[in-house]
Amino acid sequence: MSAVIDVAEVNKTFKLHYERNQSLKERLLHPRSGRTEIFQALRDISFTVGEGETVGIVGHNGSGKSTLLKCICGVLQPTSGSIRLRGNLAALLELGAGFQVELSGRDNVYLYGTMLGFSKKRIDQIFDEIVAFSEIENFIDTQVKFYSSGMYVRLAFAVAVNVNPDILVVDEVLAVGDERFQAKCIDRIRRFQGEGKSILLVTHSADQVRALCDRAVVLDGGRMIANGDVADSLRIFRDALMQETVAHQDVTDLADISVDSVTTPEGSFDVRTGAAMRFDVHLTSATAYSGNFVFEVYSRDGVLVNRSDRQGAPVNLRPGANVVTVDVDNVPLLDGVFDVNVGIVDERGSNVKAWSEKVATLQVTYGGREGGLVELHPVIRHN
Ligand SMILES: Nc1ncnc2c1ncn2[C@@H]1O[C@H](COP(=O)(O)OP(=O)(O)OP(=O)(O)O)[C@@H](O)[C@H]1O
Ligand SMILES: [Mg+2]
CATH class of the missing domain: 2.70.50.60 (abc- transporter (atp binding component) like domain)
Known part of the structure; x- marks a missing residue:
């Protein structure tokens, strides 16, 4: 099985700037005060996703899941290490990461399709299918900034699956829609799996990982603490969850x-x-x-x-x-x-x-x- 995503020794750091002097006067007097700290959101992450494989990524809030996906999709640049992709990739990132909010839903569909390398003619062909899947026909010419989070996710998911990518990357968004739409998305993901496509899925739901994934990666404080069999990885994830609360025993x-x-x-x-x-x-x-x-x-x-x-x-x-x-x-x-x-x-x-x-x-x-x-x-x- 050849790899369609190859993540090798990836590190990602963010620079955080803290203002020490709060008052405006102090800030004017000492414009360069405050301190800068380096925060390491990902540490030495290496794993691959094979052709036809569905890999889950689980971890606590802030463990680096979204940062990792953004690096894989090219929204963020890793500080060091390399990421190689084979085939075209469609991503459903956290809310706010995908669409241009000033543009209408229609314009965003075209923009997104173009970004993925599709011609206008090709997008014309799949446009109706995208809108039908999203079930937001009445709002397709409304600016995306007026969409509810559910509408946003519906359109984003509809675009991502209908452009027929080789690799689908999904960050958590399945939790946003209502249950019926979630079920529809999961159906679509299964069809995708049936077609031999590869999927990288971030979720907080152990049930979803068990139901959909062949393998799971566990992140903890930016480190990868497991990469393997779903049951083993979920157990390691749970152990990490438990260690966190022992300190809070009362x-x-x-x-x-x-x-x-x-x-x-x-x-x-x-x-x-x-x-x-x-x-x-x-x-x-x-x-x-x-x-x-x-x-x-x-x-x-x-x-x-x-x-x-x-x-x-x-x-x-x-x-x-x-x-x-x-x-x-x-x-x-x-x-x-x-x-x-x-x-x-x-x-x-x-x-x-x-x-x-x-x-x-x-x-x-x-x-x-x-x-x-x-x-x-x-x-x-x-x-
Ligand atoms: N642009 C940024 N600048 C500074 N710090 C950031 C930035 N993006 C993420 N971080 C920090 O990196 C860490 C990992 O964040 P990330 O969003 O990847 O976590 P996550 O695992 O997706 O969490 P969640 O489950 O809440 O979605 C967090 O501590 C976050 O504050
Ligand atoms: Mg996240």
Whole structure:
């Protein structure tokens, strides 16, 4: 398989200028004050995309994904290293990066097509198809600056896929349109894949990577920390996500009961969807105490996945060390990272005696292709 995109040892730095003196008077007196810092957005990035391959790029906000795509598309020049492309490339970059906002949608279609090396005659031929795909016929002669972000993305996507490039580069934009249009874009991407074209796709959605990509690259602080199999890369991405939040753990003991740790018999918090899971919650109590044990599970987006009944489950703590065991028969969660909070409340459930946030972090792995938060096992019939 030959490479259509070859990124070799690419570095990209930005110069950031900080104004030290804020007042106008100071600025006039010391026009050259302030300091300049060099910020390295990409560090030594090397990878290739083969013909017919779809590669996902994932990473936290600010990890360098858009910068990398802009370098690949030629919108930005790498500070060092080289990027080689074989075939023509159409890109859907972040909002604002593609179109001339003062021009109409129609003019932008022609401008963009010309940039990709198409003749006016060729663009005339595909123009109607582009507009039909975008579903914004009524606005095609309106200046792009009056478009909503959804309209902008629709037109940009329609142009990018209909000019029939060899390589399609997509930055995150699939998240902007409504769900129906997203599905239409994903269909189109699949058709593209079927035609043996190459795709580079930046997305925050692990589901999208799993559904569409053959391989995934993970960026972290401008470095490439993984480049390989989708499942392996997503795991490395999740590990990086977890390390970030360990520092933010907030453990509070409100009474003379403390939550010391949460362990599992296997010593690991990795679990597969549908498997059984056991937690042992280690508590120390200064005195004998009869109260209730409560717990919560949150997704990384802050969605409460489960909270025990406010009354919780009764426990009779002994002075000293105690272990409360939580068994879940069949973990219904799909792929993701979930935080567990545990606590002890009084018998009526009205006073919190001990509370510990994020004492355990579950990493759930799902082998199937269903997306979302939980396994539903839907039975679907067509009558
Ligand atoms: N033109 C620029 N000048 C200075 N710094 C920049 C510039 N463009 C990007 N950066 C910085 O480079 C880093 C990487 O930005 P980039 O937009 O590539 O991240 P990203 O991975 O696409 O993030 P997101 O998920 O939020 O889209 C950020 O810290 C950003 O502030
Ligand atoms: Mg970005």
